[in-house]
Amino acid sequence: MSIKEIEDEIVSEFEIFGEDWEGKYEHLIDLGKSLPMIDEKNRTEENIIKGCQSRVWLNSVLKDGKVIYTADSDAIITKGMVALMIRVLSKQAPTEIAKAELGFINKIGLKEHLSPTRANGLVSMINRMKLDAIKLSQKN
Amino acid sequence: MIDSKHIREQFPILKKWINNKPLVYFDNGATTQKPQVVIDSIVKYYSEQNANIHRGVHTLSREATELFERSRQTVASFISAKSSEIIFTAGTTDGINLIANGSNFPKGSEIIVSQMEHHSNILPWQLWCERNEGKLKVIPINKDGSLQIEKLESLITTKTVLIAMAHVSNTLGVINPVKEIIQRAKAINSKILVLIDGAQSVPHMSVDVKDMNCDFFVFSGHKMYAPTGSGVLFVKENLFNTLKQSKTGGGTIKSVSFEKTEYVDGPLRFEAGTPNIEAVVGLAQACEFMNSLGVKNISAHEHLLLEHAQKELSTISEVEVYANHSNKAAVISFNVKGQHPFDVGTLLDKYGIAVRTGHHCTQPLMSYYGIQGTVRASFAIYNTKEEIDIFIEALKKTIKLLN
Structure with missing residues (x-):
């Protein structure tokens, strides 16, 4: 599936919650809990995304021309966001990742996580995922 | 004695609603709201x-x-x-x-x-x-x-x-x-x-x-x-x-x-x-x-709030309060066991409650306690016992959501 198609899928998944923010966050927390564990050897200082109140580890590798992301966070809501980002961007081509607009975040009503406060790291996370994709594609 | 209703009327921002809930502002240690006279x-x-x-x-x-x-x-x-x-x-x-x-x-x-x-x-x-x-x-x-x-x-x-x-x-x-x-x-x-x-x-x-x-x-x-x-x-x-x-x-x-x-x-x-x-x-x-208002009256009112909050927080088994010191100003730092302060603060905000989360610009102190951060509720003259009750209810719901 393309990035856009996955985004649309997530948007329709979240639509059932409507104005029920508790349901939405419960879902996000569940997504966080079910995110596969990052390989312990990738939980390095180097892989920590700076600029988050919670710690986020992101590891990126290139396989058959696609970027594979694994990640973790010590905050569960952040981890839920991480899970969504991985679902959208992992196993995509670096060029597609770099130009992804990720409008779904706004559409599912989580745009407060995109605010430029120092407290949350979604913006830093997206930047890092894109940067890693570009770096990996240039290496090869 | 402090007439909370009268005092609250003097702070226009307290009429604000956040996420469809009346604002409960407990981030006074970061900055307080301003009365109309100011x-x-x-x-x-x-x-x-x-x-x-x-x-x-x-x-x-x-x-x-x-x-x-x-x-x-x-x-x-x-x-x-x-x-x-x-x-x-x-x-x-x-x-x-x-x-x-x-x-x-x-x-x-x-x-x-x-x-x-x-x-x-x-x-x-x-x-x-x-x-x-x-x-x-x-x-x-x-x-x-x-x-x-x-x-x-x-x-x-x-x-x-x-x-x-x-x-x-x-x-x-x-x-x-x-x-x-x-x-x-x-x-x-x-x-x-x-x-x-x-x-x-x-x-x-x-x-x-x-x-x-x-x-x-x-x-x-x-x-x-x-x-x-x-x-x-x-x-x-x-x-x-x-x-x-x-x-x-x-x-x-x-x-x-x-x-x-x-x-x-x-x-x-x-x-x-x-x-x-x-x-x-x-x-x-x-x-x-x-x-x-009288600075002594302000202290006394805030002390009542502190005692009420401490008492209520102590009834929640998942909550750990830092520094059980007897001589405190109206500030409480705590964590929910096993949960990140960022998660707790994010959900409390959804319930209309403004608290501070993180290291509070005191990283050496966080190192001493061996933690990344805390949730901090800090009170001011316009806060009320009722607001603390709303906060406690929201905190209980937050803990339920996170578990």
Whole structure:
């Protein structure tokens, strides 16, 4: 599936919650809990995304021309966001990742996580995922 | 007694709804909301009183100058100082930096801080030590948040020039026995200077710098119902001439030529450039607002809130409160066991409750407790027991959501 198609899928998944923010966050927390564990050897200082109140580890590798992301966070809501980002961007081509607009975040009503406060790291996370994709594609 | 309903009516922002819930504002340690009288004083200043001060001969400038200097008198009285001992700054951080950059301590001097300091009362001294081959020493704390003051004597050496410490911990709310510490330090060496960071004490309790016998005392206006950008540095009168200016410019001089400049004495020497006049006027108004309620009444009301919150939090088994110290200002730091403070704060916000999460600019203190951060609820005069009950209910729902 393309990035856009996955985004649309997530948007329709979240639509059932409507104005029920508790349901939405419960879902996000569940997504966080079910995110596969990052390989312990990738939980390095180097892989920590700076600029988050919670710690986020992101590891990126290139396989058959696609970027594979694994990640973790010590905050569960952040981890839920991480899970969504991985679902959208992992196993995509670096060029597609770099130009992804990720409008779904706004559409599912989580745009407060995109605010430029120092407290949350979604913006830093997206930047890092894109940067890693570009770096990996240039290496090869 | 405090009439909460009447007080709340004076703060327009408290009518606001957040995420479809009435705002419960418990982030007063970061900044307080402003009463209508303070907001009005700023509007009035620009509508009727604005002119540059200490310069013009025209009526408006003279009146603005009088207003500014009257504000200095009000602020001075508020902490039992003389107006000639009050330097207006941009805030606490600005005041501490002014002392750090303006002091004439000899190279290799030692400065003592405490484990619970805000970064603003660590970094300027760390930088001073780096630049002057100095040494930064730390008064340790106990698990309940109290200082190990019995260590004080062993930390002081012949090279000690300054003790810089918080009156009230911004993270834990613990009230430090500053008067006793000053007494003990000066008993060893009367030349040791003491700087007290009052950012978290002045908003909550009566402060008397004369009785305390500190040499420098700093605080911010915006944490005590005044505008951002207003701050105060108290300097004991006899120490003014020992301080170098870290900035100079308009308003600080008697005469200037390219060969030599003669500076004025006293506070104005440190207030280069046009000051933040409106913020100073607002700060004086905030002092009067607090005086009109009675600072002792404010303390008593906030203490009731603190006790109620502590009692209610203790009934939630998942909650761990830091620093169970008996002498605290209205600040509580806690964590939900197994949960990140960011998650707790994010969900509380969805319930309309504003708390602070994170390290609160006290990373050495977080290291001491071995944690990344805490959730901090800090109260002000307009908060109520009912709001604490709403907060406790929301916290219970938050814990349920996270599990």
